[in-house]
Amino acid sequence: MRVPTRQLLGAANQNVTAPKLWQDPVLGYFETHGKMEFKAGEQYNLTQDDKKAVLWRYRVKEILKKEYLRREYDPHSFKYKAGVVMDPAMFRWYSADMTQAEFFRATPRSVFLYMGSVFLAFYLYTRLLYVPIDKNNEACLDGDLLWAIELNRANSEAWCRLALLYAKFNLHSESKQACETGLKINPECGFIWTVYGLLAVYDAKTVAHEPALLADLEAVAIDSFCQALTYRPTIGVIARHISYCG
Known part of the structure; x- marks a missing residue:
């Protein structure tokens, strides 16, 4: 940080008020x-x-x-x-004299300013160039996701994977909605019950300072894990979260 700041001040012979x-x-x-x-x-x-x-x-x-x-x-x-x-x-x-001739030469300050300006202009140009490309990719991804949901609306496994995708990007409310939709289609899917319980555990950790809301979320998590154990007893991660909620 000190070197770029020093380059902005100019050389010693460029600060002379009356060169002679x-x-x-x-x-x-x-x-x-x-x-x-x-x-x-x-x-x-x-x-x-x-x-x-x-x-x-x-x-x-x-x-x-x-x-x-x-x-x-x-x-x-x-x-x-x-x-x-x-x-x-x-x-x-x-x-x-040499004090004046120094202005016609490439000093470290001038090289730093010129190269920095070139790199900054190139960075801004590339960022502005990729903005519409990123928006187009996001629109295509949203469209593909909507078509996948529409084509697999009656598939509980698709809703489970969608819930995991939302949870990966910290979209917990959307993930809960996907879990609830999948449970409406197939209430006996133990994996969806597991994801729903894990989301409740995460929400319980975030609202630990509110006892009433914490108790409700713990009850939801325990109920979800119990349902998951009922339909899929081989899930080993459930016991650890049940012990946490207890």
Whole structure:
């Protein structure tokens, strides 16, 4: 999380408010940042010869600067220099330093933003593309399910499988309705009684804070398991849930 957040802030040289060269190309460093001054009584960790050498370099620098300006801007030769025609693009190119040229390069921030935008656009495009496909698949599934119910309306096993399908997707009310419809068709189906009892046990766990409703659901579960044992004694999972309800 820290790396993407850091990429949004930009590089250090992109946060400069007034980009310019760190030292003047003509005057040098100490003319724009101040000369070194040796004050009396101060310790500079320099010997007297070192101090004289520093001051001598300042003196030589001033002499060279004056000579450079005298030769470069000599009025007798300056007026004879041929002019150069430059368009704004050339001027911007030759006057740009590295701080400005950095904006024309691919930085980690720009790569992160560009690639993130591409992936986000691709994800949104695929999601919008698959929305009608998902709706069509859901409609086809609903239609097939309705036709299966219509063709097997008198089959108790089909209602039992439908109840299990509803229970798988936590649709307990629909699952109970499927169980009740299957029991109306075949009251002696022990498997449907088992599913009906398991749904009652699940509802009893969810309403444990309501004693009256809990007692009713426990009675329904026990009755369902007893009916299942009557019609299908080989179901081994019923005993554990009867002990829970008891």
